[in-house]
Amino acid sequence: MEFFLQNLVNALQWGSFYALIALGYSMVYSILMLFNFAHGDIFMVGSYIGLGVATMLLGLGASLGWALPGWLVLILTIVISMFLTAFVGILVERIGYRPLRDAPRASAAITGLMIGIILETGNLALLGARRMSFPPLIKSVTYNIGGVFVTNKKILIVLVSLGLMYALHNFIQRTKWGMAMRAMSYDYLAVPLMGVSLNVIAPMTFAIGSGLASAAGILYGLAYPVLDPYMGILLGWKAFVAAILGGRGSILGAALAGFLLGFIEIFVAMIFPSTLRDLIAYSIILLILTFRPYGFFGQAHSTQLRL
Amino acid sequence: MQLVVENLHVSYDKIKALHGISFSIAKGEIVCIIGANGAGKSTTLRAISRLIPAQEGSRMEFEGKDLLKYPPDKVVSELGIAHVPEGRRLFGNLTVMENLQLATFARKDKANIKKDIERVFSIFPRLKEREHQLAGTLSGGEQQMLAVGRAYMSGRKIMLLDEPSMGLAPLLMLSMFDALREINDAGTTILLVEQNARLALKFAQRGYVIENGKIVLEGTSEELLNNADVKKAYLGG
Numbered sequence: 001m002e003f004f005l006q007n008l009v010n011a012l013q014w015g016s017f018y019a020l021i022a023l024g025y026s027m028v029y030s031i032l033m034l035f036n037f038a039h040g041d042i043f044m045v046g047s048y049i050g051l052g053v054a055t056m057l058l059g060l061g062a063s064l065g066w067a068l069p070g071w072l073v074l075i076l077t078i079v080i081s082m083f084l085t086a087f088v089g090i091l092v093e094r095i096g097y098r099p100l101r102d103a104p105r106a107s108a109a110i111t112g113l114m115i116g117i118i119l120e121t122g123n124l125a126l127l128g129a130r131r132m133s134f135p136p137l138i139k140s141v142t143y144n145i146g147g148v149f150v151t152n153k154k155i156l157i158v159l160v161s162l163g164l165m166y167a168l169h170n171f172i173q174r175t176k177w178g179m180a181m182r183a184m185s186y187d188y189l190a191v192p193l194m195g196v197s198l199n200v201i202a203p204m205t206f207a208i209g210s211g212l213a214s215a216a217g218i219l220y221g222l223a224y225p226v227l228d229p230y231m232g233i234l235l236g237w238k239a240f241v242a243a244i245l246g247g248r249g250s251i252l253g254a255a256l257a258g259f260l261l262g263f264i265e266i267f268v269a270m271i272f273p274s275t276l277r278d279l280i281a282y283s284i285i286l287l288i289l290t291f292r293p294y295g296f297f298g299q300a301h302s303t304q305l306r307l
Numbered sequence: 308m309q310l311v312v313e314n315l316h317v318s319y320d321k322i323k324a325l326h327g328i329s330f331s332i333a334k335g336e337i338v339c340i341i342g343a344n345g346a347g348k349s350t351t352l353r354a355i356s357r358l359i360p361a362q363e364g365s366r367m368e369f370e371g372k373d374l375l376k377y378p379p380d381k382v383v384s385e386l387g388i389a390h391v392p393e394g395r396r397l398f399g400n401l402t403v404m405e406n407l408q409l410a411t412f413a414r415k416d417k418a419n420i421k422k423d424i425e426r427v428f429s430i431f432p433r434l435k436e437r438e439h440q441l442a443g444t445l446s447g448g449e450q451q452m453l454a455v456g457r458a459y460m461s462g463r464k465i466m467l468l469d470e471p472s473m474g475l476a477p478l479l480m481l482s483m484f485d486a487l488r489e490i491n492d493a494g495t496t497i498l499l500v501e502q503n504a505r506l507a508l509k510f511a512q513r514g515y516v517i518e519n520g521k522i523v524l525e526g527t528s529e530e531l532l533n534n535a536d537v538k539k540a541y542l543g544g
Binding site: 176179180182183185186187189190192193194195196197198 | 356358378379380381383384389390392396398399400401405408409410411412413414457458461462
């Protein structure tokens, strides 16, 4: 039982990463019907931006002679980095995707992969191939709850992720921009007839997705403090799988599938040798998709491509 | 003239849809464009809303402003040109109220929005009853009401209507046109595109007949209703 609960805690942590990244994939898909294949690398960029901001804040505190408390640095780092990474997302939309809005979807997909490579190699050129370590920021405390070991970082990661998802949910359900996003997910060609500019809603969606990816990147850095330019590839693809599993374009689906993916991975590794983990975990997902090809909440739809 | 269209050319890829049509509408008028399926009626409305590009040499002016300089969302939010598209294109995943609110997204006169929503509900009381229902669950007639109501919320200077009678039972059709008349009485110009020529000409003051992307006839509704060619081609003899 303790063994099970221990793994459950780990699964929740990994699920948080997957879910936060998957949301970005799903949001962009739901409004523009394209997968932003650079999204995993935006997670990486967000993590590096977090590293930069945290280092700067710590340095600033040290040079002024009053060290900021770690939790404050962490909060500021998350908030500032989310904003900065949001701008990266806006740039990606503006430069990479907007000129291709009416182009075949394959062109957009290839562009996304290209942007990802540019971000990876750009990082490599700028910072070198050396891996960088994320500052710990808060002291790790381990609690023993009935034989299950839980660190304060794990609790923090899960709570911050859930908090962000809740905030996103409210934004989408309660604001006029969220309403425009929901409308776009239904029929994006009819949205301009409402006086809503796609050039406002599309960058905003990229900004939010990138901000969430940045939060994931920082939380990831807290848990696994070694950053390298290629860290976003595998995580990004896994989150993409979660977005598909949740149902293309479904926000709730992406969040749930992100957590489910975390569970499957951790529990497969619990039973089978860990070298077989991905093979078995993704076979399970393939099986699920065989029976639910549109994912949990996705719908088969044919969109009218002309107004 | 409120809306002036001159020498409007439009093509879809290589296929020409409009071969230089010209017409104009005065403020407060009800004008209809009639024609067969594929003649270019919807294309004309799409071009005015800037959803499809007009080709070199085309000229469109609305209240003295060059329409071709405006992107589609600004045509609605800055010029006040509302468009009820073919097939209604409601947001089925949004409630009736949300559909109406979304249409006010870029409006700056926040104070009037509430009043306008009340007005929509007074024209279409059925929508008030369905306020919190998802638009996708409405009946066909109610959907058409919402499409018109939504357009009214987005802009009130001119309303472009693409086949508002489509799929409506005769009685609903008549009450829909009564509602449009009410909107027109309050000062909104109406440009109507219809396959049902008799209905359109009875409703409008003037009309244009479009064939294969060209305007072939124009006149007052009475003239067109009595025209032998129109009678033969569009009014069933």
